[in-house]
Amino acid sequence: MLQNMSGVSSGHTRRREEFKVVIVGDGGCGKTSLLQVCTKGDFPEWFPEVHHFCRGVPIILVGCKTDLRKDKVLAKKLWSSGENPITYIQGEETKRKINADLYLECSAKYKENVEDIFREAIKRAIAATRKAKWKGFCAFL
Structure with missing residues (x-):
């Protein structure tokens, strides 16, 4: 799992660094699944929004x-x-x-x-x- 921040140590204080990650790829290659596994720890099981809205x-x-x-x-x-x-x-x-x-x-x-x-x-x-x-x-x- 990735952590939300990385610390840079300068003596006893830690400074929070912010950064941006861009995920690029063709449609349907798995970008959303990758992010959901990274952030929530689970793989999305098949289109709950389809079952909900359709x-x-x-x-x-x-x-x-x-x-x-x-x-x-x-x-x-x-x-x-x-x-x-x-x-x-x-x-x-x-x-x-x-x-x-x-x-x-x-x-x-x-x-x-x-x-x-x-x-x-x-x-x-x-x-x-x-x-x-x-x-x-x-x-x-």
Whole structure:
């Protein structure tokens, strides 16, 4: 854990130093999770705000980059650090853990299952809209 301040000793007095840390990275690379682990000590378990603000909305968990499972260089690198690519079974377990409705996998690189994921999302959204008595509308682009 990091401490909020660092002390600089000059005799018996400590002076508080303030500093700014900037976390930079692509969207979805884990910046928020990194900060939550650092500040609160726990990993964020799956979108509590979605469950709070979108009650009754179907949740589809999507495992992306399945092509990386076939990447021998990455597999060796992960294995050497005691890690492995996520399996389909682990994805299903996560789906149950976060109470998602469906788990699907895709590889955008090889265009595998991409259309199926959006087709399934649209189908489930339409079904949920018909069940619910919503006053608003839903648009798919």
